[in-house]
Amino acid sequence: MADTEKRVTDAEALLLHSSGRPGKLEITPTKPLTTQRDLSLAYSPGVAVPCLRIHEDPALAYDYTAKGNLVAVISNGTAVLGLGDLGALASKPVMEGKAVLFKRFADVDGIDLEVDTRDVDEFINSVRYLGPSFGGINLEDIKAPDCFIIEQRLRELMDIPVFHDDQHGTAIIAAAGLINALHLTGRTMTDARLVVNGAGAAAIACVELIKSMGMPHENVTLCDTKGVVYQGRTNGMNQWKSAHAISTDARTLADAVKGADVFLGLSVKGALTAEMVATMAAKPIIFAMANPDPEITPEEVKAVRDDAIVATGRSDYPNQVNNVLGFPYIFRGALDVRASTINEAMKIAAANALAELAREDVPDEVDAAYSGRRLRYGPEYIIPVPFDPRLIVKVPAAVAQAAMDTRVAKRPIADMEAYGRALRLRLDPTADSLQQIFDKVKANPRRVVFAEGEEERTIRAALAFRSAGYGTPILIGREKVVAEQMAALGLPQGTHLEVRNARLYQSTENQRYTDFLYGRLQRKGMLHRDCQRLVNQHRNVFAACMVALGDADAVVTGLTRDFFTSFEEIGHVIDARPGAPAFGLSVLALRQQTVFIADTTVHERPTAQQLVCIAEGAARMARQMGHEPRVAFLSFSNFGQPMRERAQHVRDAVALMDERGADFEYEGEMSVDVALDHDLMKRLYPFSRLSGPANVLIMPALHTANIGAKLLQKMGGGTLIGPLLINLEKPAQIVQMGATSNELLTAAVMAAHDSLYSAG
Ligand SMILES: NC(=O)C1=CN([C@@H]2O[C@H](COP(=O)(O)OP(=O)(O)OC[C@H]3O[C@@H](n4cnc5c(N)ncnc54)[C@H](OP(=O)(O)O)[C@@H]3O)[C@@H](O)[C@H]2O)C=CC1
Numbered sequence: 238m239a240d241t242e243k244r245v246t247d248a249e250a251l252l253l254h255s256s257g258r259p260g261k262l263e264i265t266p267t268k269p270l271t272t273q274r275d276l277s278l279a280y281s282p283g284v285a286v287p288c289l290r291i292h293e294d295p296a297l298a299y300d301y302t303a304k305g306n307l308v309a310v311i312s313n314g315t316a317v318l319g320l321g322d323l324g325a326l327a328s329k330p331v332m333e334g335k336a337v338l339f340k341r342f343a344d345v346d347g348i349d350l351e352v353d354t355r356d357v358d359e360f361i362n363s364v365r366y367l368g369p370s371f372g373g374i375n376l377e378d379i380k381a382p383d384c385f386i387i388e389q390r391l392r393e394l395m396d397i398p399v400f401h402d403d404q405h406g407t408a409i410i411a412a413a414g415l416i417n418a419l420h421l422t423g424r425t426m427t428d429a430r431l432v433v434n435g436a437g438a439a440a441i442a443c444v445e446l447i448k449s450m451g452m453p454h455e456n457v458t459l460c461d462t463k464g465v466v467y468q469g470r471t472n473g474m475n476q477w478k479s480a481h482a483i484s485t486d487a488r489t490l491a492d493a494v495k496g497a498d499v500f501l502g503l504s505v506k507g508a509l510t511a512e513m514v515a516t517m518a519a520k521p522i523i524f525a526m527a528n529p530d531p532e533i534t535p536e537e538v539k540a541v542r543d544d545a546i547v548a549t550g551r552s553d554y555p556n557q558v559n560n561v562l563g564f565p566y567i568f569r570g571a572l573d574v575r576a577s578t579i580n581e582a583m584k585i586a587a588a589n590a591l592a593e594l595a596r597e598d599v600p601d602e603v604d605a606a607y608s609g610r611r612l613r614y615g616p617e618y619i620i621p622v623p624f625d626p627r628l629i630v631k632v633p634a635a636v637a638q639a640a641m642d643t644r645v646a647k648r649p650i651a652d653m654e655a656y657g658r659a660l661r662l663r664l665d666p667t668a669d670s671l672q673q674i675f676d677k678v679k680a681n682p683r684r685v686v687f688a689e690g691e692e693e694r695t696i697r698a699a700l701a702f703r704s705a706g707y708g709t710p711i712l713i714g715r716e717k718v719v720a721e722q723m724a725a726l727g728l729p730q731g732t733h734l735e736v737r738n739a740r741l742y743q744s745t746e747n748q749r750y751t752d753f754l755y756g757r758l759q760r761k762g763m764l765h766r767d768c769q770r771l772v773n774q775h776r777n778v779f780a781a782c783m784v785a786l787g788d789a790d791a792v793v794t795g796l797t798r799d800f801f802t803s804f805e806e807i808g809h810v811i812d813a814r815p816g817a818p819a820f821g822l823s824v825l826a827l828r829q830q831t832v833f834i835a836d837t838t839v840h841e842r843p844t845a846q847q848l849v850c851i852a853e854g855a856a857r858m859a860r861q862m863g864h865e866p867r868v869a870f871l872s873f874s875n876f877g878q879p880m881r882e883r884a885q886h887v888r889d890a891v892a893l894m895d896e897r898g899a900d901f902e903y904e905g906e907m908s909v910d911v912a913l914d915h916d917l918m919k920r921l922y923p924f925s926r927l928s929g930p931a932n933v934l935i936m937p938a939l940h941t942a943n944i945g946a947k948l949l950q951k952m953g954g955g956t957l958i959g960p961l962l963i964n965l966e967k968p969a970q971i972v973q974m975g976a977t978s979n980e981l982l983t984a985a986v987m988a989a990h991d992s993l994y995s996a997g
């Protein structure tokens with residue numbers, strides 16, 4: 238293929254690897270090393286203490302060193318992808334890559350070690366003594382049959398998990414994809430006929446795992462460079478191939494694939510031809526997994542068969558069957574329970590977890606990472622994509638559970654729910670901020686109205702709300718349209734959601750809501766029929782009436798209208814709390830801390846009185862989310878310096894706060910650098926009443942709040958939650974227009990959570 242035809246050019250790949258610091262990883266310390274004291278603790282003399290403790294009890298190495306989260310990616314470069322024996326040094330880009338994937342996807346610290354020998358015993362001896370350094374060993378790109386001997390011996394010699402990724406990682410992912418491809422084509426493990434091209438590390442392991450999952454021996458034909466591996470063949474054989482030899486007249490790959498249901502390619506580029514594909518059974522399943530170029534491209538398959546399910550090992554085609562979906566999560570689970578080994582039960586648990594995940598609804602954020610391609614279980618989506626954030630929870634938990642069930646876990650996990658939360662937190666800093674709220678709602682499920690019930694995202698958020706146990710979702714919309722949307726989503730038959738149609742003019746609800754609204758608006762220029770029109774035609778009004786009159790606990794909306802339109806419609810029905818303005822609170826979850834910023838939606842230039850109420854509401858919310866508030870009233874000036882008219886309302890707010898008193902720390906006016914840097918604050922303004930850096934930032938005006946929150950998110954790489962609508966008498970949340978179904982779900986849970994506090 239010429240460079241220009243490739244989806245990624247050679248020049249681009251080289252530029253990536255050479256730009257900045259060459260290569261793909263570096264090592265960063267986890268403890269401060271800035272002062273003499275730091276050095277005394279981390280290095281001599283302090284370091285002697287953990288050394289002596291570990292000498293007494295080796296298990297303490299997991300507590301005092303990085304061992305428990307550190308995996309070595311080790312290769313001799315004898316089977317680098319499908320490129321063959323490139324040697325140890327040339328394998329380093331792949332091994333660095335695997336180390337980076339460990340970190341990126343499962344927060345496992347990986348380090349690559351390239352061992353420059355092709356001798357099996359020398360290789361084994363180089364690795365066997367490294368056990369103390371690592372929590373696990375991931376062998377990579379070592380050719381068959383050497384890899385079988387190496388792995389077997391190292392497993393016997395070492396007391397930590399030793400896992401040959403090309404064998405078992407690949408087998409797990411291929412099995413997961415196969416489970417779903419068989420399901421989609423109406424086949425089973427026992428009736429499908431499989432041809433595997435390649436009889437090396439990956440192929441043998443795939444066949445072994447698939448057979449252990451129920452596929453009969455005689456249904457599997459193995460091929461290598463010499464053709465079919467048949468009983469009695471002597472040329473190019475070894476004991477691992479012999480174990481899978483079958484009695485057959487087929488001698489070539491072309492013979493073998495005739496009428497076959499499934500083809501697994503674990504060999505080299507171009508090994509399968511379009512002519513061979515044409516002879517396969519109806520709805521053939523073709524996993525062309527050779528890297529970097531598959532045995533056959535999806536385009537070549539489609540040219541001869543439009544009924545095929547095709548997967549490759551590459552990131553730039555649908556259905557990526559690649560061990561990147563496995564090794565990070567498998568080691569995560571194994572390390573977390575200090576498993577002594579990675580056994581068959583753990584592998585099968587991982588394969589099933591992956592297969593099940595592919596059948597679940599995919600969050601919009603995942604679609605977005607794939608250029609908005611709608612990923613939905615079917616021939617083009619049989620396996621989760623690598624950027625699916627649910628993998629970090631589902632797969633390690635399944636692996637850890639299987640390790641415990643099969644008694645290879647040296648440190649079993651007592652609370653699997655807490656483990657799930659900890660897993661999520663590894664990659665998502667918002668998980669912690671929201672967890673308390675999510676847990677509270679789960680314990681007190683609510684009825685939440687989703688006002689834009691005909692939207693696909695709303696339906697998915699509502700289903701997720703229900704299945705996570707947060708309560709009962711109610712959709713506002715026409716039943717027929719909702720049913721059509723649900724059918725288009727491909728939901729299992731019988732899936733049902735409660736739907737209310739605001740247009741049913743004669744219903745008693747509409748009458749009740751209209752009377753209620755008329756009672757509120759008659760002295761604001763509204764006639765009874767105007768109120769009736771509002772109830773019948775404006776879903777936000779209808780939904781808010783349901784909440785106001787106790788037919789639901791909370792309402793969520795905003796997907797299809799701008800904030801102010803939705804806010805106005807809800808405002809016809811629900812007031813702000815007496816004496817407290819409604820305002821927007823943006824919660825920015827950064828890796829190290831969470832910051833609350835207000836008012837990011839309602840008041841363009843709040844008065845001093847309003848700033849005080851905003852501070853009180855923001856502090857209350859911060860506390861509900863598990864953060865002790867330290868409120869800073871922000872300005873461009875610090876405590877009157879420079880003295881400018883535009884800072885006056887902020888100064889007045891602090892003075893008002895002093896008069897009123899508060900049950901939380903507050904201070905101001907101050908600039909944002911002082912607010913966030915406690916050392917600077919103490920140095921310049923030792924009288925400041927804040928005991929740490931501010932975590933609730935009360936902004937002087939709407940534009941600074943809005944710009945500040947978004948700037949911080951973009952530059953700081955955090956996750957923005959909200960803006961949340963605070964201080965309404967009845968719970969309502971308005972998402973940003975075009976929000977994802979996950980954001981809508983979060984807003985619904987926040988609204989449900991508000992209702993727990995406004996209920997009394
Ligand atoms: N998608 C994924 O996640 C993964 C993909 N792979 C891919 O699988 C392939 C094999 O890797 P691995 O098992 O580690 O390597 P090995 O060196 O262990 O095995 C290679 C096998 O391929 C066979 N082979 C080579 N050329 C042909 C051919 N033209 N026709 C039939 N068989 C052939 C060899 O046959 P013989 O025994 O006769 O020499 C050998 O059995 C590579 O392309 C690799 O990139 C591997 C791991 C993961």
Ligand SMILES: CC(=O)C(=O)O
Pocket residue numbers: 317318319378402403527528550559560561
């Ligand atoms: C993906 C991988 O490990 C390989 O192709 O070797």
Ligand SMILES: [Mg+2]
Pocket residue numbers: 318377378402403
């Ligand atoms: Mg590999």
